[in-house]
Amino acid sequence: MGKDIVRKCGRVPLAVKTLGSQLYSKTDEREWKLIRDSAIWKLEREGAGHILPALRLSYNQLPTHLKQCLACCSILPKNYIEFNSRVLINDWMAHGILESREHGDMELEDVGELYFKELWQRSFFQNVKYYYFFYEFDMHDLIHDLVQSVAQGQSLIVDSAGTKGISENVRHLLFFESGQNVSTALQKLNKVRTVAVERCENIDESFLSTCISRFKYLRVLRLFNCLQSLNFYKCVNLEELPRNMRKLISLRWLELTTKQSSFPENGVGCLTSLRYLSIWKCSNLTCLPRDTSFLASLHTLIIGNCEQLDLVMENYQVIPLRLQKLWIQGVPRMTILPEWFQGATNTLQVLFIRDCGNFEALPEWLTSFTSLRILGLRSCPKLLSLPEEMHRLTALTQVTIINCPELERRCQRNTGGDWPKISHVPNVSFE
Incomplete structure (x- = not known):
């Protein structure tokens, strides 16, 4: 057979x-x-x-839930070099596909990653690369054709010249650009659940107005590149974040770039449902939100290229955190990990620190992080040694040290120094 x-x-x-x-x-x-x-x-x-x-x-x-997940992929453009699992899982979550009841107390993001891996194992995704915080992948053209066929015309990828062919029954739309032609075509639609715009340079007010006021079933609005997800990533001209963001009580995913020097009260710090936060290229930002409710629920925190940011929180009491992944990059004012990170002692699994020219030491209390699996250190020239009790980190499977000259020298095999501290780690690399 x-x-x-x-x-x-x-x-x-x-x-x-x-x-x-x-x-x-x-x-x-x-x-x-x-x-x-x-x-x-x-x-x-x-x-x-x-x-x-x-x-x-x-x-x-396929089981029903994976059929639904795969159908959502019909909005992904053909011949794309790389897709991002974070964006895809956010779409699944926004459309109510992810069910946590059958998976105990798993978070929706974790259920989404489980579904992603199942589709990968069944060869619907290919060229999958893991970057510790997400997966990049692509789909074979014939898989893409299959996905389009099972979507039964509910998904459409169009440019401004092709708006006349949009069916009234379409539910998921990807535009390569937005303009007046697009805004006019949207007026006759009322079942839309997804609107994504790949290039937003010429986006106009009528387009946004139509999306927000007309589409009462809208679940995903992606400008650049959702409503449980909000992405201001690399919006370098954004003067200030929306006021009263605390009203976004279901927001789980936030990526932001802003010109502000501080976060307003009743803002980001009050988002108690937040699971993922990325603060990127906020060149004027001097401190994190004073309201710290958001910290208790975060699973992933990414802070990058914030030259004025001081991560120390005054009068902060250490509270239990659920933080699993932490990436800090380009924060020159950081000389040591802030005390408040101790709240993640039992949960942190991935820690990356790079391009922090004044970072001098990993604190001794880091050796109590018994769940830490991956440690990456890159371009921190003042970092000279590792904590003495590193052998206590028995879950550690990977240590990467790049462009930290003195630390690299001390951690080389058979040179003494810090090598005994990490000799139990299966994968130690300097490239």
């Missing part, structure tokens, strides 16, 4: 691999027969050779 199925796949690796990933764990002979004898093999091949029927069979074998 296996050989029969391979022949029907036209001996094409993508088809064999995708369908094989559905069958490898099935030991009931009847299930193999159902695949071999399916009527789908007789479908007109629509110019896709023997591949499309095999892929459609692979899709039919």
Whole structure:
């Protein structure tokens, strides 16, 4: 039966691999027969050779929740070099696809990563690269064709010249640019749930007004590059953040760039549902929010290229945190990790510090972070040694040290110095 199925796949690796990933764990002979004898093999091949029927069979074998996740991928443009798992999982979350009830007390973001890995293992995603904080991936053109076909015309990718062909039943729209033609075309639509604009240089007020006032079912509005996600990443001309942001009680994901020197009260610091926060290229920012409610719920914190930022919080009492991933880059005023990070003693798994020219020492209390798996240190020339009790970090599996000359020298194997502190780590690299 296996050989029969391979022949029907036209001996094409993508088809064999995708369908094989559905069958490898099935030991009931009847299930193999159902695949071999399916009527789908007789479908007109629509110019896709023997591949499309095999892929459609692979899709039919998916559980319902993964079918919904894959259908959401129909908004991803074809021939894109790299997609980002963070954006995709945010879309799944916004559309209510992710269910945590069947996964105990898992956070929705973690459920989304689980679904992503399942689709990856079933070969619907390819060229997957893990960057500790997210995955980058792409889809084969034929997988993309499959996804478009199962979306049944509910998703459409258009440019300003193609707006006349937009169906009234479309639910997910990706525009490569926005202009008056786009705004006019949107007036006849009322079922839209996703609007994404790839290039926003010429975005006009009528477009935003239509999206916000007309589309009462809107779940995702992506300008540049959601409503549980808000992205101001690299908006270098943003004078100030929206006022009373505390009213965004369901906001879980926030990326921001602002010209402000401080965060206003009743703002970011009050966002108790926040799980992901990225503060990037805020060149005037001098301190973090004084309201610290947001810290208690965060899972990921990224701070980058904030030249004036002082991470020390005055009169701060250490409270238990849920922080799992921390990335600090380009913060020259930081000389040592602030005391308030101690709240993540039991949860922090990934720590990266780079381009911090005045960073001098990792504190001794870091050795009590028993869940820490990955430590990355890069371009911190004043960092000379590691804490004495590093051997206590038994969960540590990877240490990367780059462009920290004295520390690199001390941590080399068989040179004494700091090597005994990390000799228990399976993967130590200096490249």
